[in-house]
Amino acid sequence: MNSAILTVEKLSKQFFLHEQQAAIPSCAEVDLQVFPKELTAIVGPTGCGKSSVLKCIYRTYLPGAGRILYQNEAGHTTDLAQASDHRVLELRLRDIGFVTQFLHCLPRKPALDVVSEPLLLRGENRETARDAAADLLRLLNVPERLWQVPPATFSGGEKQRINLARGLISQPRLLLLDEPTASLDPDTSERVIDLLTTIKAKGVGMLAVFHHPELVRRLADRVVELIPQKTLCHE
Numbered sequence: 487m488n489s490a491i492l493t494v495e496k497l498s499k500q501f502f503l504h505e506q507q508a509a510i511p512s513c514a515e516v517d518l519q520v521f522p523k524e525l526t527a528i529v530g531p532t533g534c535g536k537s538s539v540l541k542c543i544y545r546t547y548l549p550g551a552g553r554i555l556y557q558n559e560a561g562h563t564t565d566l567a568q569a570s571d572h573r574v575l576e577l578r579l580r581d582i583g584f585v586t587q588f589l590h591c592l593p594r595k596p597a598l599d600v601v602s603e604p605l606l607l608r609g610e611n612r613e614t615a616r617d618a619a620a621d622l623l624r625l626l627n628v629p630e631r632l633w634q635v636p637p638a639t640f641s642g643g644e645k646q647r648i649n650l651a652r653g654l655i656s657q658p659r660l661l662l663l664d665e666p667t668a669s670l671d672p673d674t675s676e677r678v679i680d681l682l683t684t685i686k687a688k689g690v691g692m693l694a695v696f697h698h699p700e701l702v703r704r705l706a707d708r709v710v711e712l713i714p715q716k717t718l719c720h721e
C-alpha cells in the first residue's frame with residue numbers, strides 16, 4: 487500500500503475583520519489525504535472554504551490550526567502549517583505545484599517564458615525548458631502567435647491555459663488545482679482531463695477543487711465534502 491503524500495488533519499482557518507468585529511471562518515476541522523497516482527477532489531457549496539484549504543497547503547494563507555503533513559520522496563515529513571517560509575519556497579520549487587484560477591506574473595514576460603520559468607528555476611537549460619513549454623502550449627491549444635506576447639491582456643480561457651501549462655510543466659509530486667477547467671472550451675477541457683489522467687498515472691498526487699460533478703466522476707479517486715461554516719459576530 488502506498489503511503490500518503492499529503493495528510494491534512496483538523497485544518498482550520500478564519501479571518502478577523504476588525505472593523506466589523508467579526509470572525510469569518512473559511513474552513514474548519516478539514517481532514518483529507520492525497521496518495522501518489524490519485525486525485526482527491528474537494529467539493530461543497532460556494533464559500534465553504536475549498537480554495538482556502540488549497541491556499542493553506544500552498545501556504546498562501548497561514549493556517550490557523552491543524553497539521554498539514556507533506557511527505558517527500560525520501561520519506562521525510564514536513565508540517566506545512568509550521569514550516570519556515572524558506573522550507574515552503576524550497577518545496578514549491580521542486581515538490582508542490584499550484585494551478586490557481588488566476589494568473590499572477592510579471593507584466594512584460596512573454597507567455598513562453600512564463601511557462602518555461604519553473605523548469606529554468608530547477609536548473610534546466612533554456613532550450614529544453616522552452617521546447618517543453620512549446621509542447622504544452624500546443625497541446626493546450628494556445629495559438630503560436632500568442633507565445634511571445636505577455637499574458638496580461640489574454641482572455642480568461644487563454645490565461646487559464648498559460649496557468650495550467652506553467653503548473654504542469656515541472657510535474658511536481660503534489661499538484662494543487664483550483665477549478666482547472668473553469669474558463670476552458672469543451673475541446674481544451676477534454677485535453678486537460680487527458681493530460682491530468684496521464685500525469686496522475688505517472689505518479690503525481692493531486693488535490694483539486696471542482697464545481698462540476700462530471701469532472702469529479704471522471705478524475706477523482708477520493709472525494710472530500712466541505713460544509714459551510716457560520717460567520718461569528720462579536721457584539
Ligand SMILES: Nc1ncnc2c1ncn2[C@@H]1O[C@H](COP(=O)(O)OP(=O)(O)OP(=O)(O)O)[C@@H](O)[C@H]1O
Binds near residue numbers: 510513531
Ligand atoms: N483573504 C480573505 N479575507 C477574508 N475572508 C476570506 C479571505 N479568503 C477567503 N475568505 C472567506 O472565507 C470563506 C471561504 O472562501 P473560499 O474562497 O475558500 O471558498 P470556496 O469554497 O472556494 O468558494 P467558491 O466555491 O465560491 O470558490 C468565504 O466566506 C470567504 O469570504
